[in-house]
Amino acid sequence: MNNSSDVKVVIEKLTERLGNDAVQSVVPEKYLSDRTSALKGRADCIVIPRNTAEVSFIMKTCSGHGVSVTPRASGTGVTGGAVPSGGILLSMEKFNRIIEIDADNLCAAVEPCVITLDLNKAARDKGLFYPVDPGSQDESSIGGNVAENAGGMSAVKYGTTKDYLLGAEFVTPDGTVMNAGGKFVKNASGLNILAILSGSEGTLAVITKLVMRLVPLPGARRDILMKFDSLEHAADAVKRITSAHIVPTAIEFMERSAIELVSKHSGKEVPFGGADSLLLFRIDAGSDAELDRQEKAIVAAAGADEDSFMVARSEDESALLWSVRRGVRPAIEKESPVFLAEDCAVPRSEIPRFVRAVKKIFEEKNIDSLFFGHAGDGNVHIDILKRDIPDDRWKALLKELKPLIYKEALSCGGTITGEHGIGSLRKEYLPLQFTVEEIELMRRVKRAFDPEGILNPGKIF
Amino acid sequence: MNNSSDVKVVIEKLTERLGNDAVQSVVPEKYLSDRTSALKGRADCIVIPRNTAEVSFIMKTCSGHGVSVTPRASGTGVTGGAVPSGGILLSMEKFNRIIEIDADNLCAAVEPCVITLDLNKAARDKGLFYPVDPGSQDESSIGGNVAENAGGMSAVKYGTTKDYLLGAEFVTPDGTVMNAGGKFVKNASGLNILAILSGSEGTLAVITKLVMRLVPLPGARRDILMKFDSLEHAADAVKRITSAHIVPTAIEFMERSAIELVSKHSGKEVPFGGADSLLLFRIDAGSDAELDRQEKAIVAAAGADEDSFMVARSEDESALLWSVRRGVRPAIEKESPVFLAEDCAVPRSEIPRFVRAVKKIFEEKNIDSLFFGHAGDGNVHIDILKRDIPDDRWKALLKELKPLIYKEALSCGGTITGEHGIGSLRKEYLPLQFTVEEIELMRRVKRAFDPEGILNPGKIF
Numbered sequence: 001m002n003n004s005s006d007v008k009v010v011i012e013k014l015t016e017r018l019g020n021d022a023v024q025s026v027v028p029e030k031y032l033s034d035r036t037s038a039l040k041g042r043a044d045c046i047v048i049p050r051n052t053a054e055v056s057f058i059m060k061t062c063s064g065h066g067v068s069v070t071p072r073a074s075g076t077g078v079t080g081g082a083v084p085s086g087g088i089l090l091s092m093e094k095f096n097r098i099i100e101i102d103a104d105n106l107c108a109a110v111e112p113c114v115i116t117l118d119l120n121k122a123a124r125d126k127g128l129f130y131p132v133d134p135g136s137q138d139e140s141s142i143g144g145n146v147a148e149n150a151g152g153m154s155a156v157k158y159g160t161t162k163d164y165l166l167g168a169e170f171v172t173p174d175g176t177v178m179n180a181g182g183k184f185v186k187n188a189s190g191l192n193i194l195a196i197l198s199g200s201e202g203t204l205a206v207i208t209k210l211v212m213r214l215v216p217l218p219g220a221r222r223d224i225l226m227k228f229d230s231l232e233h234a235a236d237a238v239k240r241i242t243s244a245h246i247v248p249t250a251i252e253f254m255e256r257s258a259i260e261l262v263s264k265h266s267g268k269e270v271p272f273g274g275a276d277s278l279l280l281f282r283i284d285a286g287s288d289a290e291l292d293r294q295e296k297a298i299v300a301a302a303g304a305d306e307d308s309f310m311v312a313r314s315e316d317e318s319a320l321l322w323s324v325r326r327g328v329r330p331a332i333e334k335e336s337p338v339f340l341a342e343d344c345a346v347p348r349s350e351i352p353r354f355v356r357a358v359k360k361i362f363e364e365k366n367i368d369s370l371f372f373g374h375a376g377d378g379n380v381h382i383d384i385l386k387r388d389i390p391d392d393r394w395k396a397l398l399k400e401l402k403p404l405i406y407k408e409a410l411s412c413g414g415t416i417t418g419e420h421g422i423g424s425l426r427k428e429y430l431p432l433q434f435t436v437e438e439i440e441l442m443r444r445v446k447r448a449f450d451p452e453g454i455l456n457p458g459k460i461f
Numbered sequence: 462m463n464n465s466s467d468v469k470v471v472i473e474k475l476t477e478r479l480g481n482d483a484v485q486s487v488v489p490e491k492y493l494s495d496r497t498s499a500l501k502g503r504a505d506c507i508v509i510p511r512n513t514a515e516v517s518f519i520m521k522t523c524s525g526h527g528v529s530v531t532p533r534a535s536g537t538g539v540t541g542g543a544v545p546s547g548g549i550l551l552s553m554e555k556f557n558r559i560i561e562i563d564a565d566n567l568c569a570a571v572e573p574c575v576i577t578l579d580l581n582k583a584a585r586d587k588g589l590f591y592p593v594d595p596g597s598q599d600e601s602s603i604g605g606n607v608a609e610n611a612g613g614m615s616a617v618k619y620g621t622t623k624d625y626l627l628g629a630e631f632v633t634p635d636g637t638v639m640n641a642g643g644k645f646v647k648n649a650s651g652l653n654i655l656a657i658l659s660g661s662e663g664t665l666a667v668i669t670k671l672v673m674r675l676v677p678l679p680g681a682r683r684d685i686l687m688k689f690d691s692l693e694h695a696a697d698a699v700k701r702i703t704s705a706h707i708v709p710t711a712i713e714f715m716e717r718s719a720i721e722l723v724s725k726h727s728g729k730e731v732p733f734g735g736a737d738s739l740l741l742f743r744i745d746a747g748s749d750a751e752l753d754r755q756e757k758a759i760v761a762a763a764g765a766d767e768d769s770f771m772v773a774r775s776e777d778e779s780a781l782l783w784s785v786r787r788g789v790r791p792a793i794e795k796e797s798p799v800f801l802a803e804d805c806a807v808p809r810s811e812i813p814r815f816v817r818a819v820k821k822i823f824e825e826k827n828i829d830s831l832f833f834g835h836a837g838d839g840n841v842h843i844d845i846l847k848r849d850i851p852d853d854r855w856k857a858l859l860k861e862l863k864p865l866i867y868k869e870a871l872s873c874g875g876t877i878t879g880e881h882g883i884g885s886l887r888k889e890y891l892p893l894q895f896t897v898e899e900i901e902l903m904r905r906v907k908r909a910f911d912p913e914g915i916l917n918p919g920k921i922f
Contacts, residue, residue, distance in 0.1 A: 102808075102810075103703075103704065104700055104703070104808075104809070104810035105808040105809055105810050105839075106703065106809075127704065127706060148649055149648070149649050149653070150649075151647040151649075155646060155647055159624070159646065160646070160647055162653070162656065163620070163624060172898075172902065176898045178896070178898060178899050178902065179899070180899075182808070182874055182875070182876065183808035183874055184806040184807060184808055184838070184839050184840075184874075184875055184876055184879070185616060185617075185620065185621070185806075185838045185839070186612040186616055186621055186806045186835075186838055186839070186840045186876075186879035186880055187610070187660075187806065187876045187878075187879060188609055188610050188611075188612075188660055188804075188876075188878045188879060188880050188881060188882040188883070189876045189877050189878045189882075189883060189891070189894055189895075190883060190891060190894070190895060190899075190900070190903055190921060191657060191660070191661055191664075191665075191903040191906055191907065191921065192610070192623070192656060192657050192659060192660045192661070193657075193899070193902060193903060193906070195623065195653060195656035195657055195659065196652060196653050196654075196656055196657045196906075198653060198656065199648075199649055199652070199653045200652055200653070203652075204652075215708070216703065216706035216707070216708055217706060218706070219706060239565055242564075242565070242567065242677065243564065243588065245588060245677035245678060245679070245680060245747070246677070246747075247676070247677055285747070285751065286706070286707075286746070286751055286754055286755065287750075287751060287754050289748075289750050289751070289754075290746065290747055290748060290750070290751040290754075293747055293748050293750075293751075294747065343649075345645040345646075345647045345648065346645060347563075347565075347566040347643070347644035347645055348565070348566055348567075349563075349565035349566050374647075377645070377646045377647055378566075378645050378646070378647070379645075379647045413643055413644055413645075414643065414645055415643065415645055415647075415648045415649075415650045416650050417648075417649045417650045418645065418647035418648060418649060419647055419649050420649060421649045421650075422649070422650060422651060430650070430651060433650055433651070434650075434651060435639070437633075437637045437639060438639050438640070438641075438651075438654070439651070441633065441639065441654060441909065441910065442651055442652040442654060444908075444909035444910075445652055445654070445657075445906060445909045446652065447909070448902065448905035448906045448908070448909045449902065449905075460651060460652065
């Protein structure tokens with residue numbers, strides 16, 4: 001693939017049709033990596049199409065010459081999914097329009113590079129709400145979210161990106177423009193091609209337009225921070241709250257090491273900064289009365305006394321409570337610019353067992369680690385800090401630790417990644433989760449879309 | 462396919478391994494049709510496996526001899542998806558166990574032939590709830606629901622079957638047992654094979670086990686019936702209710718002709734029996750106070766005066782209100798045992814336009830029709846009654862009408878089927894909705910699972 005004379009011909013053809021502005025052989029650095037500091041890709045040229053017809057032309061041309069294409073939205077991934085390895089880097093950055101917020105049909109038509117938070121803002125202006133809130137929502141894009149099936153804090157109540165994908169226009173590797181789904185919530189016509197685009201990490205087609213479901217903005221919401229003397233007790237509380245028929249929007253957890261790091265780096269007093277474990281709840285409902293009811297039920301189910309929880313009574317207080325949780329990632333980056341971020345998901349009841357098992361591994365190797373994440377949906381973030389570990393030892397350590405972490409997640413009935421994807425960084429571990437035959441089936445589906453294998457090669461498999 | 466000597470060898474091999482009880486060459490009539498009175502299939506033999514290993518053996522054996530297999534759950538479909546055309550009829554009826562209701566992880570593990578309502582009952586015993594409620598829920602099965610991506614009344618708030626599919630064990634046409642997903646709500650590992658099983662109408666794999674998401678049972682619910690002097694006014698009310706940020710569990714609509722038929726056949730007085738159009742709302746929430754708030758908001762947004770709506774104040778009154786809606790299908794069957802049932806879905810705002818356009822077609826041809834369905838999600842049931850139309854004329858009429866109805870749905874931005882699927886009855890109309898290339902992509906995905914084309918041939922394509 002990517003024979004140099006083929007690449008040359010492709011670049012000439014693309015330049016002729018799209019112009020010099022849209023095709024550049026010098027690829028700026030920022031397009032060659034994602035948020036994974038360890039990765040640096042390369043590309044023979046960057047192409048920035050302006051419309052679907054140009055995407056189609058690009059794919060047709062590359063397909064005709066066997067030149068690979070790596071599509072890229074905001075590039076905020078963390079597993080290398082948007083990092084190219086030669087060929088054409090296809091930046092979709094000009095596909096950044098919110099085409100329509102359709103309040104009557106509770107949906108939005110958007111181009112793939114619309115920033116997630118911008119869609120949410122536009123929806124809010126019409127009394128609506130796009131509930132999926134990945135940590136990166138102020139810089140990641142809807143198209144990237146679809147490619148990774150992004151999750152976030154609100155998945156307990158609202159699910160993940162795939163649950164909001166109603167329709168798509170997309171271009172297959174041979175340049176054909178196709179459509180699937182639309183502004184309807186029920187569909188039983190033909191194989192569900194739309195569904196498999198979600199989470200396909202840019203390996204099946206280039207998405208050029210999306211229809212995403214929106215929901216009415218809840219009338220009221222409230223945040224509650226609660227401390228516990230162990231992660232087990234926090235997990236028990238989650239179980240009892242679920243049994244009490246309460247579905248919070250979010251149930252986030254943080255363990256001592258993460259809380260301490262936020263305390264250290266935040267520069268101000270952190271609420272419940274000395275706790276062993278914290279749960280942060282967000283609840284939403286149609287009225288304050290309903291929130292009062294839910295709050296009481298949560299406190300009762302958790303068995304919390306009045307010193308062990310605090311309720312935000314204003315937007316400022318809400319921001320303060322969330323600053324603890326949202327402070328974890330920045331605190332990590334301050335403490336140690338190089339770190340490993342894993343995001344296994346397990347059945348929610350297995351969180352304590354999973355965390356205990358992984359901690360044991362780390363303790364045996366004397367490794368600093370942080371545990372935090374989404375207690376309501378079983379998605380556990382495990383970060384390991386490099387700090388002053390020498391590069392060689394760090395590399396060897398990751399190689400040793402990663403399969404151990406994944407095996408624990410799988411033995412708890414989980415998955416090796418809940419929201420970050422496989423990309424290039426984790427593909428060697430896919431066989432831990434899937435049989436040879438299961439992976440071969442995925443490959444055959446890949447070939448059904450991309451028989452030549454030119455779209456985002458080297459990712460997932 | 463299905464060379465008679467191959468079929469003979471296959472039957473011998475299956476009988477040897479599974480025994481005479483599980484393999485029968487005389488196939489009882491009831492296995493050869495679904496709820497589509499017009500269809501009658503044929504099969505060389507019926508096989509009733511007891512476990513996954515037997516399913517694997519059956520598929521491996523049939524695959525080795527190029528003998529086709531038609532999987533069947535409850536057979537309550539209406540587009541011929543489970544109707545065989547020779548080869549092996551694979552009845553999954555012994556896969557009828559609820560393996561586990563896992564309250565901690567809000568999910569159930571079930572075999573595919575568990576009846577939908579039975580899952581819901583088992584869930585309710587633990588304070589949980591399986592929200593998808595197709596009209597056939599007391600006899601259709603979870604596996605069949607997954608195969609058709611079944612919808613129902615509650616899709617407005619709760620979505621369709623695919624939104625509850627967390628995991629599956631399935632057997633591919635070559636007999637390989639595979640797994641996808643599990644008891645976790647977030648997953649970004651590998652291509653989403655699970656998602657494409659939903660709505661695949663038994664053409665990709667034989668499902669042997671399912672993990673379905675459950676939700677906590679709402680604390681309270683309430684039903685409201687409201688009358689309108691036109692379908693347009695009813696549709697306007699739906700729009701204003703949505704704008705008021707209320708998401709009912711269900712918003713069902715019925716038009717005059719459907720109401721009159723229920724009145725005629727129910728044998729008792731139907732609430733608002735003389736209305737032009739009715740909307741039936743179900744709302745659920747954590748408390749009666751919240752229901753009061755939603756009820757007020759719905760009545761206000763609809764601009765209803767006190768004579769134009771009634772609220773069920775007991776289970777009996779609820780049953781009475783729902784008897785109007787649930788009475789439509791039985792009334793149709795009494796009025797005319799032969800009828801056409803279409804289930805197009807359109808963007809919800811397009812319901813009036815779609816209904817008007819289809820009515821115009823029917824009026825021009827002087828045809829009796831009924832309109833009812835799911836106003837909240839745009840899924841419109843259109844039934845045409847044969848009554849005393851001669852068979853030949855009826856056949857010709859359907860041939861003429863079906864594409865006209867589908868084209869109107871598509872021109873409203875909809876889909877030709879919201880919940881019933883394509884099966885064998887509608888496959889000739891698939892090209893109205895999809896391009897040649899889009900259908901070819903579906904076929905390639907089909908071949909990725911089933912290169913020999915032995916599983917449920919003649920369906921969808």
